[in-house]
Amino acid sequence: MSEGRKRIIRIVVAALGLTALLALQPESARLVASAWARGEAARGPVMRKLIxxxxxxxxxxxxxxxxxxxxxxxxxxxTRGSAVVVRRIAPADVEPRHSTPTRVVPHQTCEDAGWSGTVGMIHSHPSGERCWYFFPGTQVATSDGQSFAGQPYPVDAIMCGDHVAWINRDMAEAQLPLVADTVRQPVVPLMR
Structure with a gap:
């Protein structure tokens, strides 16, 4: 084998090795952030509370x-500071055949359906099970986590019976009891 050919082989092997090494490097924070966040919500503060x-x-x-x-x-x-205040829940545009006990797919976005001021999506898990965005004990996103990654909103939520599981753009999960946090005092009639 000629010296020129050996040199070319060494260059190709070195280039392949460098390419493999770069492929194994973790993604840059910039690329990960752009993959998780879309739209204007990406640049705002991370939401720490859902009301x-x-x-x-x-x-x-x-x-x-x-x-x-x-x-x-x-x-x-x-959004107010680091809180998302949800005033109401509007129905998403979902065709009946696209809603099953384990899956729901909207026909169009909330904005395209005429709902302005959307701060997030919420869907239910009728069985009240598997109400998480990552498989337990892992950093592997469920289909709900993957769906949230493709949305422009600051939060996403899952209705699970007596509580709501939700997630923010930091991919931090939390739970919110469905029963109001405040204890209502009984009305005591005034005696005159």
């Missing part, structure tokens, strides 16, 4: 009891 209005809580409780298939809604509200 549901009484109307939103009532709607979720009624929807959850009414269907044996997954339902989907658009969380309408605003």
């Amino acid at each position: 549901l209005s009484d109307q939103a809580r009532r709607y979720l409780a009624l929807q959850y009891r009414s269907y044996s298939t997954e339902f989907m809604g658009c969380m309408i509200g605003e």
Whole structure:
């Protein structure tokens, strides 16, 4: 074998080795951030708290009891500092055949369906099971986690019976009891 040919082989092997080494490197933070976050919500603060209005809580409780298939809604509200305040839940545009006990797919976005002020999506797990965005004990995203990654909203939520599981753009999961956090005092009639 000639010296020229040996030199070319060494260059090709070195290039392949360098390519393999670069392929094994973790992705840059910039690439990961752009993959997880889309739209203007990507540049805003990370949401640390989800607040549901009484109307939103009532709607979720009624929807959850009414269907044996997954339902989907658009969380309408605003962000305030590091909190997302959900004023109401609007129904997402879902064709009945696209809602099963384990899956729901919207026909169009919340905005295309006419809902402005959408801060996130919410869907149910009728069985109240598997209400997480990562498989337990791993960093492997479930289909719900993967779906959230493709959305422009700051939060996403899963209705799971007596609580709501939700996630923010930092991919931090949390739970929110469906029952209001405040204890309502009974009304005591005034004696005159």
